[in-house]
Amino acid sequence: MSNGSSAQELAETLAREIENTPAGTRIPTHRDLISRFGVSATTVSRSLAILTQRGLITTRPGAGTYRTETQPRQRAGDTSWQEAALELTGGTGPARSFKTAAMLSTLTTSGPDIIDLNGGYLHPELQPLSKLSAAFSRTARRAEAWDRPPVGGIPELRDWFASDIGGGLSRHDVLICSAGQSALATTLRALCPPGAPVVIESPAYPGTIAAIRAAGLRPIPVPLDQEGIRADYLDDALTRTRAQAVVLQPLFQNPTGASLSVSRQNDILGIARRHGAFVIEDDFARHMTHADAGPPPPPMIADDPDGTVIHIRSLTKVTSPNLRVGALAARGPVVAKLRAAHVIDTMFVPAPLQYTALDVVTAPGWKRTLATLATALEQRRYVAADAVAATFGPHALALRPRGGYHLWVSLPGHLDGRQLASAAMAHGVAITPGENYYSTDNSAPHIRLSYVAAPSAADVDAGIRRLKPLTTEP
Incomplete structure (x- = not known):
């Protein structure tokens, strides 16, 4: 049975139960539902x-x-015709896939009984909420904030x-976009014809x-080492596939942390x-x-007068998931086209x-806001790395990156990432299985x-130490 059908069946079962309860009744937690039905956290x-x-x-x-409040139910119609209508290619073009389970797993809101070691955005305790609120309040009083902005973005930003x-970039090299994911999707469609190959890191960010x-x-x-994507394998991949685009996260890569x-x-x-390919x-x-890191390497676009690099930068990760503002930068x-x-x-x-x-x-x-965040991230990294060593052993971390917000933990051979994630949720901890970061099924x-x-x-x-009982070999 597929995950999708399992989720649909569980939804129908829960719907029958919930419909007979009064408005305002609290629904069982993720943890309770996993334990009761024996299904995964994703389901x-x-x-x-x-x-x-x-x-x-x-x-x-x-x-x-x-x-929720009881609402009149609309008469159920026959929607089975949609299955044929939603066949996107009809067998005549490149297949498009809108499977977003890996992305949605990191966007799922955990209940108050769950320790969230899965999410990719700052907890409100780390967000500069007072500064965001004050800035938004001032913006609301500006008449120009309610006028239509230039297509490429307001010049000052x-x-x-x-x-x-x-x-040496200028405003003419920059477009304001709705944060990084939107910028990436736009760039890929602008650069690559349907069906074209795109070289990515392995493992890679699921959004990519x-x-x-x-x-x-x-x-x-293309595989990584501790310095990032392997140049020799990249050369081979571009020779074999003639890909026109390479997508990289050169600084504190998600998930490995390599730079x-x-x-x-x-x-x-x-x-x-040499291959005539763009680097995104x-x-x-x-x-x-x-806070304890030295100056990071400059962005690749900084030493790229020939326009090979298309640069994506966003403010979302260091402010709020709702401040979806970022930039696309390129030359030439x-x-x-972008x-x-x-x-x-x-x-x-x-x-x-x-x-x-x-x-x-x-x-x-x-x-000062960034410096405060840098100090908090350093503290949390130390705590997380120590807890990982105590839980999974001293060799579980190949890298302890002094940047980013995550650790890539190697598991003993008897453990499976998805099974561990489901078991962890049943123990009140949300984690991300490593399988989400691979485009193939071959992964350690x-x-x-x-x-x-x-x-x-x-x-x-x-949360990390709570995983210790789950690591014992049966």
């Missing part, structure tokens, strides 16, 4: 998402999930991103894999130029360098968001642990 999350879409339940952050990225498949493109995985050295960056740029640089963690004729694709995808990023972002990053306290067992979604460093420590 529970999907089933609850189905019930939420039906309007049967609602989630109150920090409080739990509850039965483009200037700021150009300066922040460096490399999902965006490639949704565009009808083919991911070509490209300057020499490795130069090797990769040389290979890409997803610089998602630039502002997540920890490709900028016009702008055209951006217009088709989103037309423009709402001006209130752009002016709020501009207010935040140009305020006198912006650097890993899990990824995020240390920014939990309320405190103490919660991170407790």
Whole structure:
């Protein structure tokens, strides 16, 4: 039975139970449902998402999930015709896939009884909420915030991103986008014809894999080492496939935490130029360098006068998941093509968001905000790494990156990432199975642990150590 059908069956079972309860009744927790029905955490999350879409339940952050007010039920019709209508290609073109389970797993809101070591966004305790609220309030009073912004973004914000990225960029090289995922999807569609190969890291960020498949493109995985993507394997992949695009996270890569050295960056740029391929640089963690780290390597676009690199940078990771503002930067004729694709995808990023972002990053306290976050991330990394060593052994971490927000944990051979994630949820801990980060089924067992979604460093420590009984070999 597929995960999708399991989720649908569980949703129907829960719906029958919930419909007979009064409005305001609290729904059993993820942990309780996993234990009761013997299903995975992913299946529970999907089933609850189905019930939420039906309007049967609602989630109150920090409080739990509850039965909604009773609403008149609409007569059920026959929707079976949609299965044929939704066959996207009809067998005549490249297959597109909208399977987003790996992405949705990191976006699922955990109940108050779950320690979240899965999420990819800052817990509110780490977000600069007072600064965001003040900036949004000031923006709301600006008349220009409610006028239509330029398609490429307001000039002052483009200037700021150009300066922040460096490399002599100007506002004319920058487009304001709706954060990193949107920028990546737009770039892939702009650069690659349907069915084309796209080289990616292996393991890779699930959003990259999902965006490639949704565009009808083919991911070509290339392995990493502790300095990032292997240049020799990249050269071979581009020779074999003639791919026109390579997607990289050169700094604190998700999930491994590897960072490209300057020499490795130069090797990769040389290979890409020789093959006539673009390098899409997803610089998602630039502002997540920890307090005990030295200066990070510059972005690849900084030493790229020939326009090989298309750079993506976002403010979302270091502010709030709702401040979905980022930038695409490039040099040469490709900028016009990116702008055209951006217009088709989103037309423009709402001006209130752009002016709020501009207010935040140009305020006198912006650097202090990043410094405070850097200190908190350093503390949480130390706590998480110590807990991993105590739980999984001293050799479980190949890297302890001084940046980003996660650890890539190697599992003993008798453990499976997905099975461990399900068992962990039953023990009140949300983790990410390593299988989510591969475009193929061939992967060594890993899990990824995020240390920014939990309320405190103490919660991170407790959550990881709670996994200890699950590591014992049967």
